Amino acid sequence: MSGKRDSSLSDRARQLLAAERDCVEPAPLKARALARAQESLLAQRLSEVALRSAPWWTFQRRATRVRVGVTAAALGLAGLAAAGSRLMADPPPLAYGSHLALAAVSVAPPVAPALPARTSLLVEPPPASSPSASASASASARSEAPLRRVLPPARPSSARQYALELELLEPARRAIATGxxxxxxxxxxxxxxxxxxxxxxxxxxxxxxxALWASGRRTEARAAAARFNLRYPRSGLLTWLREPGPSAP
Known part of the structure; x- marks a missing residue:
């Protein structure tokens, strides 16, 4: 009786393995199903070997444990096969690579998302320049700046200036002489x-x-003579004005 159940479960496992070999997608589920099936077959074979070599009074207890384990493995394979058939019948609108990515995400343990690096809002001050660097920079700036020297206006020589002044005053002398x-x-x-x-x-x-005295502008002439005496107290150019009854020459 137990031999028939074991053989029937073995056939069921082989059917599930055959169905899994025909499936194309998804690869991770197929690999897990194949691994589970291989483990169940290996466990079944090991149990058969152990049962053959064990005493007769332990046969019944171990056979029961083996049947329970194989039954659980077969039920797990059946569930995986059903899930694979549902995925094959109604696949989501994703590419084959997306199936693999989703399967890998479902199998892999959850990973905490990486926190974004905190950006510092502090602005670093510019490096302080040393006094020597500042001095060299100012010296270079002064050297690059055009050299401009404010020169006083050129003055003519004494002899040339005297000639120019005499040229301007000579018409005044002649004009007084002619009236x-x-x-x-x-x-x-x-x-x-x-x-x-x-x-x-x-x-x-x-x-x-x-000129003022001779033209009859005596008040203006006396005011100009007073300014002249204050500025040139030792001058003898206005001695004619100090004499009684002066008259312009």
């Missing part, structure tokens, strides 16, 4: 504008007093 006092005052003004502190500034002031 053109207005022209004399204009020449005096041009000289004062060109050389306000020139070498002939004393002569220019004296010519102004003469």
């Amino acid at each position: 053109s006092y207005g022209a004399a005052l204009e020449a005096v003004g041009r000289h004062e504008q060109a050389f306000p502190n020139g070498q002939l500034a004393e002569e220019r002031s004296a010519l102004r007093v003469r």
Whole structure:
């Protein structure tokens, strides 16, 4: 009786193995089913060998244990075969590589997701430059900058300046000699504008007093003479004005 059950279970296991060999997808389930079937066959063969060599009073107990183990293995294979047939009948819309990936994910132990690396929001300050580096940088900047030297305006030489002043004041002298006092005052003004502190500034002031006095502008002439005496107290160009009853030469 027990020999018939064992043979029937062995045939059932062989049928499941044959059905699993015909399945194409999924590969991980097929591999597990084949491994389970091979383990059950190996266990069955080992139990048969053990039963043959064991005493008769242990035969009944061990045969019962073997039948229970083989029955559990057969039921597991049947469940795997049914699951494989359902997957074959209604596969999800994924590629073959996706089946393998899903099977690998289902079999592999769960792995904790890697935490993203924390990005630091602190901005590192620029490296402090040494005093020597700052000094060299400023020195190079000064060397690269164009050399500009502010030069004072060129002054003519004393002899040349004297000639220029004399050229401007000579028309005033001639104008006073000819009685053109207005022209004399204009020449005096041009000289004062060109050389306000020139070498002939004393002569220019004296010519102004003469032109004003001769033209009848006595009040202006006396004011100009007072300024002249304050600036040139030792000058003798206005001695004619100090004499009684002065008259412009």
